[in-house]
Amino acid sequence: MTTTPAAMIATRIMELRKRRGLMITLIVLDIGFPAVFYLIRLIGHAFAPLANPPAGSGQIFTIFAAGFLPTFGFIAAVTVGCTAGSRDLSEGMFRHLVVTGRSRLALYLARIPAGLAIVASLVAIGYAIICAVSVFAAPTFIDYNNVNIPPGLSRAEFGNWARDRAEPVVCSLPYSGQVPANLPCPLPLSKSAVTPAQAAPAKLEALAVKIANQDYPGYTALFLSPPDSLMIEAGLWIELEAVVAFTVGLGLASLMGQRTVPLVLLIVFQLIVTPILSAVDIPHLQDLQRSVVGLAVARLEPSGLPMAAALPGVTGGVGRGAGPSLLPESATVAVCVIIAWLASWTILGAWRMMTRDA
Amino acid sequence: MQRAGHQMITAAVPGVPGKLAGESRWAVETHGLTKRFGAKAAVNGVELLVPRGSAFGYLGPNGAGKTTLIRVLLGLTHADAGTMSLLGYPVPRHRDAALARVGAIVDEPRFHPHLTGRQNLRLLAAAREPAARDRIGPALERVGLAHRSDDRVSAYSMGMRQRLGVAACLLADPELLLLDEPMNGLDPAGMAEMRELILSMVADGRTVVLSSHLLDEIERTCDAVAIVDHGTIIRQGPIAELLAGAQLALQVECSEPGRARALLAGTTIGASVKVVPSALGLDMTLPAGADRDVVAEINRVLVDGGISIYRLQPVQTSLESWFLQVTTRLGDPH
Numbered sequence: 001m002t003t004t005p006a007a008m009i010a011t012r013i014m015e016l017r018k019r020r021g022l023m024i025t026l027i028v029l030d031i032g033f034p035a036v037f038y039l040i041r042l043i044g045h046a047f048a049p050l051a052n053p054p055a056g057s058g059q060i061f062t063i064f065a066a067g068f069l070p071t072f073g074f075i076a077a078v079t080v081g082c083t084a085g086s087r088d089l090s091e092g093m094f095r096h097l098v099v100t101g102r103s104r105l106a107l108y109l110a111r112i113p114a115g116l117a118i119v120a121s122l123v124a125i126g127y128a129i130i131c132a133v134s135v136f137a138a139p140t141f142i143d144y145n146n147v148n149i150p151p152g153l154s155r156a157e158f159g160n161w162a163r164d165r166a167e168p169v170v171c172s173l174p175y176s177g178q179v180p181a182n183l184p185c186p187l188p189l190s191k192s193a194v195t196p197a198q199a200a201p202a203k204l205e206a207l208a209v210k211i212a213n214q215d216y217p218g219y220t221a222l223f224l225s226p227p228d229s230l231m232i233e234a235g236l237w238i239e240l241e242a243v244v245a246f247t248v249g250l251g252l253a254s255l256m257g258q259r260t261v262p263l264v265l266l267i268v269f270q271l272i273v274t275p276i277l278s279a280v281d282i283p284h285l286q287d288l289q290r291s292v293v294g295l296a297v298a299r300l301e302p303s304g305l306p307m308a309a310a311l312p313g314v315t316g317g318v319g320r321g322a323g324p325s326l327l328p329e330s331a332t333v334a335v336c337v338i339i340a341w342l343a344s345w346t347i348l349g350a351w352r353m354m355t356r357d358a
Numbered sequence: 359m360q361r362a363g364h365q366m367i368t369a370a371v372p373g374v375p376g377k378l379a380g381e382s383r384w385a386v387e388t389h390g391l392t393k394r395f396g397a398k399a400a401v402n403g404v405e406l407l408v409p410r411g412s413a414f415g416y417l418g419p420n421g422a423g424k425t426t427l428i429r430v431l432l433g434l435t436h437a438d439a440g441t442m443s444l445l446g447y448p449v450p451r452h453r454d455a456a457l458a459r460v461g462a463i464v465d466e467p468r469f470h471p472h473l474t475g476r477q478n479l480r481l482l483a484a485a486r487e488p489a490a491r492d493r494i495g496p497a498l499e500r501v502g503l504a505h506r507s508d509d510r511v512s513a514y515s516m517g518m519r520q521r522l523g524v525a526a527c528l529l530a531d532p533e534l535l536l537l538d539e540p541m542n543g544l545d546p547a548g549m550a551e552m553r554e555l556i557l558s559m560v561a562d563g564r565t566v567v568l569s570s571h572l573l574d575e576i577e578r579t580c581d582a583v584a585i586v587d588h589g590t591i592i593r594q595g596p597i598a599e600l601l602a603g604a605q606l607a608l609q610v611e612c613s614e615p616g617r618a619r620a621l622l623a624g625t626t627i628g629a630s631v632k633v634v635p636s637a638l639g640l641d642m643t644l645p646a647g648a649d650r651d652v653v654a655e656i657n658r659v660l661v662d663g664g665i666s667i668y669r670l671q672p673v674q675t676s677l678e679s680w681f682l683q684v685t686t687r688l689g690d691p692h
Contacts, residue, residue, distance in 0.1 A: 007491075011484040018472055092468025093481070096526055099432050099464075101457030102485040358434040 005110060008102075012084070012114030022083055026118070029072040030126040034064055038133045045137070056137040058223040064130045065226075065234040066305040069123070070241050071271070077119045077242040078266045081249025084115045085349060086259040095358045104354040108254065112346070115246050123242045124235070131231050138225035145172045151224050155216050162212030169208040173215050179207070221304070233302035241297050244338060245270075248293070251345025255352045270294050278327065290329050296337035299329050382446030385410045385534045385565035386431065391440035393423075393430050393589075400426040402589035403440070408567055408582075410445075410533075413560045415576035415597075416569040417681060418586035424569040425465060427586070428536050432462055445533055458487065461527025462536040466543075467519045471512035475503055475522050478511060483529050490529045497528035501555065516543030524555060535559060538569045553579055573681055585681060601680055608642040608653060611669035612660060615639050621663040627656060639668075 017023060041060075044052035088094040097107050141148035147168050153161060162169045171185035180203075212219075226234070245266070252262040274294035282289060289295065386408035393401040400423045408414045418424050429435045431442060433453045442449055447456035469478040476494060483490035498504045501521040511519065520540055527535050537556070541549050556579055560566050570576055576583055577597060584594035593600060612618050615635050622633055622640075631652075632643040644652055650672075657670055 007484040007488075011481045014477065015470060015473065015481055018477065020472070087470070091470050092466075093470050093478070095434060095464055096467075096469070096482055097485055098434060099457060099460070099462045100482060100485040100530070101454040101460070103454060107485065357429075 005106070008106070008110040009114045009117075012110050013117055016080065016084060016114060016118055019083065022079065025079065026076045026122050029076040030069070030122040031129065033068065033072060034126050034129050038129065038137075042133070042137060053143060054137050054139040056134040056225060057139050057143060058134070058226060059143060061130060061134040061226050062305050065127070065238065066301065069126055069130065070238050073119075073123045073126070073238055073242045074245045074270055075267060076122065077245035078249035078270075079263060080115050080119050081246040081251075082253040082259045082263040082266075084111045084246075085250040085253030085262075086257060089257050089356075090259070098358045105350055108350045108353045111250060112247065115250060116243060119242050119246045120239055123238055127235050127238055131226070131235070134231075135225045140224070142219075142222045142224060144219065144222060145174070147172045149219065149222075151222075153219070155213070158216055158219060159209045159212045162208040163205045166204040166208035169211055170204060173211050174218070175211045175214060177210070177214075227304070230302060230304040234305060237297075237300060237302055240300065240338070244293055244297060244341065247342050248345045251347075251349030254349035257352075257356070281327070286327060289327050290333060291337055291340075293338060293341040295327065295329065296334040296341075299334035300331060300338075382443070383410060384408060384443070385412075385445055386414075386442075386567060388427075388431075388442040389440055391427070391430065391442055392438050393426055393435065394438050399589050401430060401437075404586075404589070404591055406584060406591060406594070408565060410565050411560070411563055412582055413556065413566045413568065413580040415580035415583035416567055416586065417573065417576050417583055418571070420571060422586045423589035424571075424586060425538050426589075428462065428464055428538050428567075428569055431536065432457065432460070432464065434464065457530075459530060459533045460536065461524075461530045461532035461534075462538075463520070463523040463527065463540055464536075464538045466516075467523030467526075469511045469519065469522060472510060474508050474510055475514065475518075475525075476507040478522065479526060479529060482526050486529055489531070493529050493531060494525075497525040500528060501525045502551065517545065517548040520544060520548075520552065524552075532564060534565045534567070536567045536569075539571070540568065541570060541572055541575055549575065606644040606648050607673035608644055608656070609636070609669070609671045609673060610640040610642065610656070610660070610667065612639040613666040613668075618660050618663070618665045621659055621665065622656065625659055627652070627659065631656070 038055050041052065041055035045054050088097060098104060142151050143149075147165070149158075150161065162173075167185070170179060223230075249262065249266055252266065253259055256262050274292055277289050277292055278295055278298070384407050386406060388404050388406040391401055391404040391406070392399060402423070404427060406427075416424055416427070426435070430437045431444060431449070433450050436450070444453075444456035445459055447453075449456050469475075470481070473481070476498065479494045479497065480491070483494055495504070498507045501524050503518060503521050503525060506514070506518065511522065514522065520543060524537075524540070527537075535556075540552055540556070544552055553575065556566050556568065566579075568576065568580055580597065582594070582596045583600065584591045586592070610618070615638075618640060619633050619635060622631065631645070634641045634643075642656070653670070653672060657667060660667055
């Protein structure tokens with residue numbers, strides 16, 4: 001009688017957890033960056049609340065949830081995957097494990113939950129920090145291009161608010177139309193200049209209302225603190241990306257029998273090749289482009305992360321611009337692509353492990 | 359200590375694991391086993407029978423295919439032809455069942471260096487039966503590593519890693535141990551300890567297959583031996599029987615060695631005895647199976663010829679000298 005898979009998984013977790021360098025890297029990537037960033041903002045706001053805005057904001061939540069955490073989570077997950085897929089072999093332990101008589105498939109499969117337990121938990125901790133600060137240290141005004149806007153305004157209220165602050169609105173808020181060249185916009189615009197209402201010519205007020213009307217859909221996507229549903233969806237999406245990264249890394253490293261090369265290949269593929277593929281339209285290769293897992297994962301990004309498109313080169317922003325994507329892809333197709341990648345790399349990695357000379 | 363006799367008979371290949379496997383008298387049985395690397399056959403039609411409960415030496419010069427055979431037996435690499443069974447289980451068909459009762463060291467024992475010895479064993483025990491976890495402590499005690507078991511393996515010496523490898527073998531409570539060069543890297547004291555450890559495991563009733571190029575260690579440790587060269591077994595059987603069939607050496611210290619050699623050449627003895635002059639007399643090599651009457655006849659011929667005999671000493675053939683007789687690459691350093 002052999003042991004339960006749980007015992008094998010537990011010892012695989014131990015084996016990964018005891019790698020100090022790996023764990024330090026993971027903690028820095030997944031937890032360290034957001035923790036330090038928010039800590040600085042919390043301290044700054046606590047000591048000088050007028051000069052430093054509250055630590056949390058919808059904008060920063062979006063940047064972390066759609067940009068930094070998926071990117072760093074991807075690197076962390078693929079690092080764990082490549083480590084789990086190669087170190088038994090390179091450190092000579094694979095042979096001992098094979099000699100136990102336990103099937104090689106079981107040995108391979110035990111690595112998946114073990115690695116995911118570490119990857120998912122660290123990503124979850126990092127994300128929990130982001131959510132906690134976003135909720136408990138949320139600002140009272142929405143900061144939109146350095147203009148403080150009250151939340152929850154209707155279209156008419158937003159127009160009225162814009163009319164009363166015509167100059168900063170015209171100077172700061174996005175607008176696709178023509179703006180008079182002789183506007184008295186301070187550069188850079190200071191908060192003190194925009195917060196109090198200022199008298200303005202009627203022409204400027206009319207333009208501000210027009211801008212507000214155009215920006216209203218964007219305004220409604222902004223929030224003081226993220227809604228619960230968005231936090232849950234974004235959390236699941238970030239975890240999905242980590243799962244994909246780990247599984248592909250595990251499979252490729254098992255296939256190649258080494259860690260460094262597959263690690264570099266996957267990071268380059270995800271952070272350089274995938275954004276390029278998302279930005280170009282190759283008429284005869286669109287289906288091939290759609291089969292890229294990074295694009296499929298990006299397709300599933302929660303719609304409430306509006307800043308993602310403004311984060312060039314990051315995973316969350318890939319393939320989902322402010323306008324329609326170059327490669328329209330249904331959610332069903334995206335899910336199929338992700339499943340296919342997970343299954344393919346698992347099968348390839350397991351096959352190589354079962355056929356490799358130990 | 360149990361010393362099983364070695365009989366060159368062919369056991370029926372077991373067909374039903376768990377029923378006939380325990381009845382097989384052979385711990386290891388191979389027929390026509392072949393493993394090629396390109397055009398080179400590292401294991402070439404090996405016919406090997408290792409009796410249960412014995413200490414069996416697998417002896418060969420460097421590159422003879424010793425490690426490859428063990429790797430094939432353990433399923434670490436596949437065979438190109440032939441059949442094999444471990445503990446009566448045909449492999450690779452029932453490899454998992456067979457390996458559940460097999461412990462092995464192949465090449466240099468390597469472990470995760472960032473883990474302690476005990477943690478490495480936990481990792482291996484988790485892949486075996488639940489009872490294997492309970493064997494970690496006793497295994498570490500038995501190999502003398504208990505006091506260093508919580509140190510990282512990266513701090514272990516080569517000898518300590520060898521011992522940890524043996525401890526890993528013991529997790530299986532093995533009926534069969536396949537040890538590939540277990541003395542490598544050990545100092546004389548470590549070699550003596552390892553030898554005692556192996557002998558104690560044989561005394562427990564386990565079968566130990568010891569692959570080595572250290573002839574002295576094989577001779578001290580094993581009951582039976584197989585000599586392998588160029589991937590082929592060229593001799594196998596109990597060491598005592600094999601040495602009994604070896605040529606006998608005779609050292610003769612005498613006056614007038616040249617005339618003594620001529621005297622012997624003129625008799626019927628000269629046709630079968632190889633005589634080489636030495637510093638003090640003659641070194642002779644008698645044919646295999648020569649008894650002491652031949653020695654007496656040599657003595658009589660020389661004395662009758664007026665040669666003074668100062669010393670006449672048969673030299674027992676060692677495994678080493680026999681090994682050098684039967685292998686083609688003499689003294690090939692490992």
